[in-house]
Amino acid sequence: MNFLKTTTFLIAAGMAQPLLAQDVGGRIDIVVQPEPPSLMLGLVQNGPTQQVAGDIYESLLRYNTDLEPQPSLAKSWDISEDGLTYTFQLQEGVKWHDGEPFTSADVVFSADVFLRETHARLRSSLAYVASIEAPDDLTVVFKLREPFGPFIGIFEGGTMPMIPKHIYEGTDFANNEMNATPIGTGPFKFESWEKGSFIHLVKNEDYYLEGKPYLDEVYYRVIPDAASRAVAFETGEVDVLPGGSVENWDVPRLTEMENVCSTGKGWEFFAPHSWMWLNNREGAMADVRFRQAIMYAMDREFVRDVVWNGFGKVATGPVSSKTNFYSDDVTQYNYDPDKAKALLAEMEYDGTPIRLLPLPYGETWQRWAEAVRQNLSEVGIEVQIDATDVAGWNEKVAQWDYDMAFTYLYQYGDPALGVSRNYVESQIEKGSPWNNVEGYRNPELDAKWHTAAVSPNPDERTEIYAQIQKEIVDDVPVAWLLEIEFPTIYNCNVQDLVTTGTGISDGLRDAWIKQ
């Protein structure tokens, strides 16, 4: 508790305001897009679900914008010297929304039973765990088989949400009737869901942090058309537009309005990183010179400035500069059509046309694909754009039926969680659009990825990841594009909306309205 008090004090002092200046009460309306299929965060972890369910469910830790762990349901934690034992002390007096106490048994059930069965991403991290034990009601001990560098980073809300044991134990998780009325420990409780219109959450009066949350209620509004969402914000119907909910060219118009704020923060944990998959298996694309030519041919700064309205940053390699372990000591692929042409001439490229699969996520991505086609045709590569919807895109990428395909992925705060999966040989398997889809094989680097993942020493990890980045950027297994930035736009009366590295997905525990 001391730690928390100090944090509160520092924030308050930084803003030159008296302690506890937050106004209490009020309601916030936030756009959620698209409508989530379910709010049961243990079963569904897509963006919209996490955005809403992040108010209902919590995990042991949160992460600030520098990705350092902060207390949440765990008030303190200890990592043993050898990096094999993680001991968590839980907060006292935490209750589930139905009044049952939250204890270490819930943690063991969530991590060891429920999520091991349902959560694909967590499951791969849990492979390092030998045992999860609860020596007493408020202590949980994770014992690892071997050290796993990013382990302290997996206690995030969407990665390891706490699931109530008393509701789910022994049931068919996916078909449990309680999935429709989710029960968590979070600052807001589920109240109602009018499908197609809104989701209504209300303040958890028994929240374990005294005085929090400040808001009385939250409405997540479903507005399916991007232009209508912008209008909803203009008319004051909604207070917050989460990142990506309006088209980029609407952003300057909205942020120029009176009393409108925006922030790029709150995405550090996800660090959305975009690239084009290059099918390394066949044709010209199997030649590294062809892939390098693509990198030189693209004017990524133009795309950032025009298509993305200046938001984002040109990606230099596989790791986002927003995360730790980023290194800029790599070959830079600046826009250089002549170099691209020289490389194509050197490899005697025969002019075979290339198929390009854009990401069907709206106008911005469509225009991006057109910009790439233009750039590539200028150096003599003919590009045909395949049109498809989200399901079709998934299918084509997962079945390797493409030459080049747009995508963007989250990095989850650590290269071992969100980066290596796209480049190591063991992740080459049809059926998923999120693994090593391009078919890149480099056994030497595979060994380094592994060493970096299991090293308990952060300095050693930094060193190895820097080597990996230097080498892999020359191979161009995929064509890295931009570190994407999704600004959150909101009414300036809303305070402390984004306080952690997961932003709005982390819930509105700290948010309040200036009255």
Next chain:
Amino acid sequence: MSLLTTILGRLIKAAITLLTIAVLNFFLIHAAPGDPAAVLAGEAGAADPLFIAQLRERFGLDQPLCVQLWSYVKNVLTLDLGYSFRQGMPVYDLIASRLPATLLLTLSSFIISLSLGIAFGVAAAARVGKASDSLLTTLALLFYATPLYWAALMAVLVFSVQLGWLPGFGYETVGSGYTGLARAWDILQHLILPAMTLGLFFMAVYMRMTRASMLEVSQMDFVKTARAKGLSGPVIRRRHILRNALLPVVTLAGLQAGQLIGGAVLTETVFAWPGIGRLMFESLEARDYNTILGVFLVSAAMVIVFNILTDIVYRIVDPRIGAKT
């Protein structure tokens, strides 16, 4: 043939048609790339083959296609629309929860477009060649040619953003706590823009058709006879011309009525109206097979029902139709 046997015969044919449509829909939807498990896994941002296999098993997608078809047909025959695995609830409940909003929107727009369309058509025909006729015809042409999406956004910009007269979207004021009449009034205000936007096109069509048909019928011999026998202008227009001129309008109204369920996707999207058109579109993107098939089936049933109703209305408007057959 009596009306009753006609209807009975039509119903039997309708049942066969509906079943055929159901089977065709099934193949159509399975021919689209991707499946609901892949979409769900895709959205999760991470997936291993075990995860996708688990989902496929849960959704019954691991079964051969003919087994899936058979269980679907069995469901349809017992009027069971199945379960939406994506939304975690029975398709029947999903459709039932969305249907009232859609029917309210489409029926209002149906009534508005039909009544205004016919009224303006009659008015224009009565003043043919005059300035008011030209004005009405020009407006109709404009509504007829305006893309729905654009008209909807303009309506929101003008009446909601600029003038602030009407709410721009949604079904009602969220979290207002209104009940009874206050709630009805609130919903009515939200209804005006989408219903008018959706109705514009058909209003224009009805108007043009009524006008043309009125002018055609008014040249016929029996109208001359009526005039010769000394009936007044309004009586001739109402009883002799309009009644005969309405037949093509009824045909078209039957067509529009068939689209009462599925025809409002765009309007529902722009105005964030929580209707069934959006449910269908979103389910299609998510490859939520059972939900799409359910919506398709209900829409198809609606078209068939309204075809039968149109036939009955024909007989009432023009008793000669029943006599001939």
